[in-house]
Amino acid sequence: MDKNVEEEPSPAIDETSSKEEQLVSPSDPDSVSLAEGEPMSKRKRKKLLKMQQWEVKKKEKRLKEKEKMKQRKLEAIQAGLPTRNGPSRKELKRNKIDYSKSEITIAVDLSFDEMMIDKDVAKCVKQLLRIYTMNRRSEKPIPLHFTGIRPGGAVEKHLKRNDGYQHWDVKFSGESFVDLFDRDKLVYLSSESDNVLTTLEKDHVYVIGGLVDHNQYKGHCHGLASEMGIRHARLPLSEHIVIKSRTILTINQVFEILMKVQLGKPWQETLLEVLPMRKGAKPKEDAVVDETKTSNESEVAELTEMKEATEEETNGNEATS
Incomplete structure (x- = not known):
């Protein structure tokens, strides 16, 4: 065969090429934007x-x-x-929060947008949306305040991406929670606090730090509360459950725990419901039982080994004699 004669392209290559040509068809706006300028690789x-x-x-x-x-x-x-499991939209619209009659109030401190990268701000706002949705569907909605929102800041920018967020049954404010509520009624929730939250006190405002930081600013909210001279407390996790790994709760998880406890659920039951299964959370009593069982099993194993060793030694002595 003459080497100078060019071989015809295989049908498979032609077919692939035709498919690729379709991608840059002028009828497809996405394709046009990518096809303009240099040829597409x-x-x-x-x-x-x-x-x-x-x-x-x-x-x-x-x-x-x-x-x-x-x-x-x-x-x-x-x-x-x-034909419907949950409440209808009309029912949800009627389910307005009576801010004057509620037993507790929850405020989310959103003054940290300059400390977060844009990706984490987006996560923070997504968690706010979950909080709002949960609260709307609750049989006993809690007055909800989103505070410290910087005008033109990253949090406000991401909130605006949710159409109609201004109509949420939430009170938005650029002011700090310290300026909106009585200091004596404020309780800032922080895992670093030495104070354990055992009950939700009537007429008190529980503040959740709206900081998604992956431990970069560990203890920041606790330090902030101490500087401001307001009360702080941690959720009673270690008092009711045992978790193998370190637990970092999201904003919406903290809210959900408070919401369920406010509805009358015990702390332990609430924590086991809210925490992800992958965390391997166990009731405190079960964990104690497991530890005792393991300890007893170890003792039995040691006694068995000692018994077997003694029997071997005795048998050896008898054989020698």
Whole structure:
């Protein structure tokens, strides 16, 4: 075969090329933005193809889920069963918080946005959204204040990404919680505090630090409360449960614990419900039983070994004699 004669491209290569050409089709705005300027690399084409395929699959999945929901609702209606598990939107709108009648108030201190990277600020605001959602669905909503929001700051910027956040049943403020409430009624929650929170006192304001820092500023909220001369306390984790790993609670987890205790649930039951299963939390009593069991098993094993060693020694002496 003549070496100068060029071989025809294989059909497989043509097919791949045609697929890649479709990615930069002018009809696709995403493709156009990537195709403008320099030619798109093969790696970028593959990445874009995967993105487009994922978007198609996501839309298909949503449609299937909607169809399933419609079918379940229809079956429930035919069977005379309720079609809704939680409260309706109308019920939630009527479930307004009476700030004058509530037993406790919760404030989230959001004055730390300059201490967090943008990614952690986004996580913080996401946790605020979870708090708001939980509170709306609670049978006994708690007056909720988001304080220390810096005008034009990162927290405000991320809050604005949630359409209609201004209409949440929450009191937003740029002022510090210290200026909004009676100092004698404030309790700043901090895991470094030596004071243990055993009961939720009526008319008191419990402050949660809105700082997502991955331990970079450990003890900062505790130091802040001490400097301000206000009370501080920690949740009674070690008094009710035993956890193998170190526990760092999120803002929404702290809120959920307070919410459940306020509804009358015992501390231990609440902590076991809220903490993730992967933390391996156990009731304090169970942990004590496990430790005693392990200790007893060790003692039995030692006694068995001693007995076996004595028997071997006796048998050896008898054989020698």
